[in-house]
Amino acid sequence: MRIICPVKRVPDTAADKKIDPSDNTVDRDASDPVLNANDEWSIEEAMRIKERDGAEVIVLCVGPDSAKTTIRKALSYGLDGAIQVTDDAVAGSDAKAIARILAAALADEAYDLVIMGNQSSDARTMLVPAMLAEYLGVPALTYAKRLELSDGHATVDRETPGGHQTVTAPLPAVVSVVEAINEPRYPSFKGIMAAKKKPLETKDLAGIGVEAGEVGLANSSTQVLEITPRPPKQAGDKVADDGSGTVGAKALADFLAAQKLI
Amino acid sequence: MASFLVLVDHDEGSPKKVSNQIVTAARKKCGGDVAVVLMGKGAGAGAERLGAYGAARAYVWEGSEVDEYATEPAVAGLVAAIEASSATTVLYPADPFLTDVVARTAVRTGGGVVTDVVDLDLDGDEVVGTKPIFGGAMISRCKVRAGRPAFYGVAANAFPAEESGGSAPEIVTLEVSLDETATRARVVDVVEQSSGDRPEMTEAGIIVAGGRGLGDAEGFRLVEELADVLGGAVGASRAATDAGWYPHQHQIGQTGKTVAPQLYLGVGISGAIQHRAGMQTAQTIVVINKDGEAPIFSIADFGVVGDLHKVIPPLIEELKARQQ
Numbered sequence: 001m002r003i004i005c006p007v008k009r010v011p012d013t014a015a016d017k018k019i020d021p022s023d024n025t026v027d028r029d030a031s032d033p034v035l036n037a038n039d040e041w042s043i044e045e046a047m048r049i050k051e052r053d054g055a056e057v058i059v060l061c062v063g064p065d066s067a068k069t070t071i072r073k074a075l076s077y078g079l080d081g082a083i084q085v086t087d088d089a090v091a092g093s094d095a096k097a098i099a100r101i102l103a104a105a106l107a108d109e110a111y112d113l114v115i116m117g118n119q120s121s122d123a124r125t126m127l128v129p130a131m132l133a134e135y136l137g138v139p140a141l142t143y144a145k146r147l148e149l150s151d152g153h154a155t156v157d158r159e160t161p162g163g164h165q166t167v168t169a170p171l172p173a174v175v176s177v178v179e180a181i182n183e184p185r186y187p188s189f190k191g192i193m194a195a196k197k198k199p200l201e202t203k204d205l206a207g208i209g210v211e212a213g214e215v216g217l218a219n220s221s222t223q224v225l226e227i228t229p230r231p232p233k234q235a236g237d238k239v240a241d242d243g244s245g246t247v248g249a250k251a252l253a254d255f256l257a258a259q260k261l262i
Numbered sequence: 263m264a265s266f267l268v269l270v271d272h273d274e275g276s277p278k279k280v281s282n283q284i285v286t287a288a289r290k291k292c293g294g295d296v297a298v299v300l301m302g303k304g305a306g307a308g309a310e311r312l313g314a315y316g317a318a319r320a321y322v323w324e325g326s327e328v329d330e331y332a333t334e335p336a337v338a339g340l341v342a343a344i345e346a347s348s349a350t351t352v353l354y355p356a357d358p359f360l361t362d363v364v365a366r367t368a369v370r371t372g373g374g375v376v377t378d379v380v381d382l383d384l385d386g387d388e389v390v391g392t393k394p395i396f397g398g399a400m401i402s403r404c405k406v407r408a409g410r411p412a413f414y415g416v417a418a419n420a421f422p423a424e425e426s427g428g429s430a431p432e433i434v435t436l437e438v439s440l441d442e443t444a445t446r447a448r449v450v451d452v453v454e455q456s457s458g459d460r461p462e463m464t465e466a467g468i469i470v471a472g473g474r475g476l477g478d479a480e481g482f483r484l485v486e487e488l489a490d491v492l493g494g495a496v497g498a499s500r501a502a503t504d505a506g507w508y509p510h511q512h513q514i515g516q517t518g519k520t521v522a523p524q525l526y527l528g529v530g531i532s533g534a535i536q537h538r539a540g541m542q543t544a545q546t547i548v549v550i551n552k553d554g555e556a557p558i559f560s561i562a563d564f565g566v567v568g569d570l571h572k573v574i575p576p577l578i579e580e581l582k583a584r585q586q
Contacts, residue, residue: 013535013539019400037516037517095375096368096375099369123395124377125377125378126365126377127361127368127377129365130361130362130366131368131369133366134366134369134370139332139334140332140333142333142359157453158359160454161462161463161511162454162456162457162462163452163455163511164452166449166453167332167447167448167449169446173447178510179518180503180510180511221406221410222376223404223405224402225390225403225404225405226402226403227395227400227401227402227403228401229400230394230399230401233547235559236562236563236565238554238559238564238565238567239566239567241569241572241573245569245572245574245577247568248567248572248573248577249566249573249575251566252550253580256548259563261546
């Protein structure tokens, strides 16, 4: 079995974001970028399959040269190798353009399963797994909180507001996962050292058969017109309860009534 | 002039609240002629109900495949509805399953998608969406570039649902043909835990959310009781779902759901940045926390510094008394 783990390099949620006003893109070097947290769950799930059934697991990442740190981090969990698509023309691509690039990078790759986080912590569109599946022409099993492989099929429990829906599809397939699927491990020291020696293949757009004019800021299907900081919220009144509970309760109920919320 | 098609989310013929909101918004923005598309069991009955919110025409496909297979039959149906309606812009509820349907449809039709908008501006043919980004730290205005189908995901509670006094829409039955690839992902089971009359968190107007300060799973009984008195849904912080105190699908924050209710009432939640990224665009934020220095107070419209186990029981009684 061969498994592809697409990963994304994202700004740390806790870091202040900087926007480049000339083109409304995120300055991705303004803070230390990290591996998208949701991708740790897909990496963990791939590792469990590898350890249980045997599999080759390959990281796939679209990003500039500096994304190599993110790729090495992903490899440190015990994955086998990586493909990086890097090209100046990728900058500013929207979710659909990225899905197109990921799919093109897999055109000549053998794979049974593509497994990825359900969303990135920065853009949070949730679009890429289904778009990638559509470009690849394979089924997508999304928002999985359980994954089982048997008889050439993947079966997942897809998280719903009140429970789940169990869906099964033949491989190859794209699976996206939510946090409830597993508890990711920490990379071992051995894993971190080994990651430095794992094969990393770098390709540009021409190398995967994508024209520069199909992707990037100017050719994406969507366009950001403006980004403005949201005015910071002013903290409102704070009432200290006296330990009885009733003082706080009454003050809170009074506030809700004054706001016509009850 | 942009023509809107609204992809409707419904439960066997009962349109979800967010669908009524989007039809209302579409009617007000484009001045009347709103088309809707409903698929699956009960689609026809659901379409009738949307006339009251201003749907003039409804494209309906009751194919059983929509409920028997994930995503792809609905993609074929949506493509057929776009063709039949000649719509230039599709509005859909920003729900994960419908996001999948739209994602595949956008690739298939050469369109573009803007997710999670809270406002829409119409300028001639051009639609521009406004959306919070980076957990509400910034606001972005963005659009789908001209000359291709445009898809805008609309956040729950971004618009009010208002009846138009309209009658039942004209019903157009869609002819949808599926190839064998549409039925690859088969739904084999559906498991739903009943939460009584409690609304779904992602479209609730009021959310009571609990965190580490509750102490244990038992603490969520208090949260549920408070939510029920307020007619709200129950949310949880990552600390609470990681501890197994409440199901993961109720998690609010960076690794869970983003919510923007009229009222967010957080109890025992300190308000780490990862949690705030999922709720800070709520209209009114009220919190109870025993640590008066907790970061959640910095974005709260009103806060009680106190022991939630002491404050919530009399609060429930106080609210009940005022409801009488």
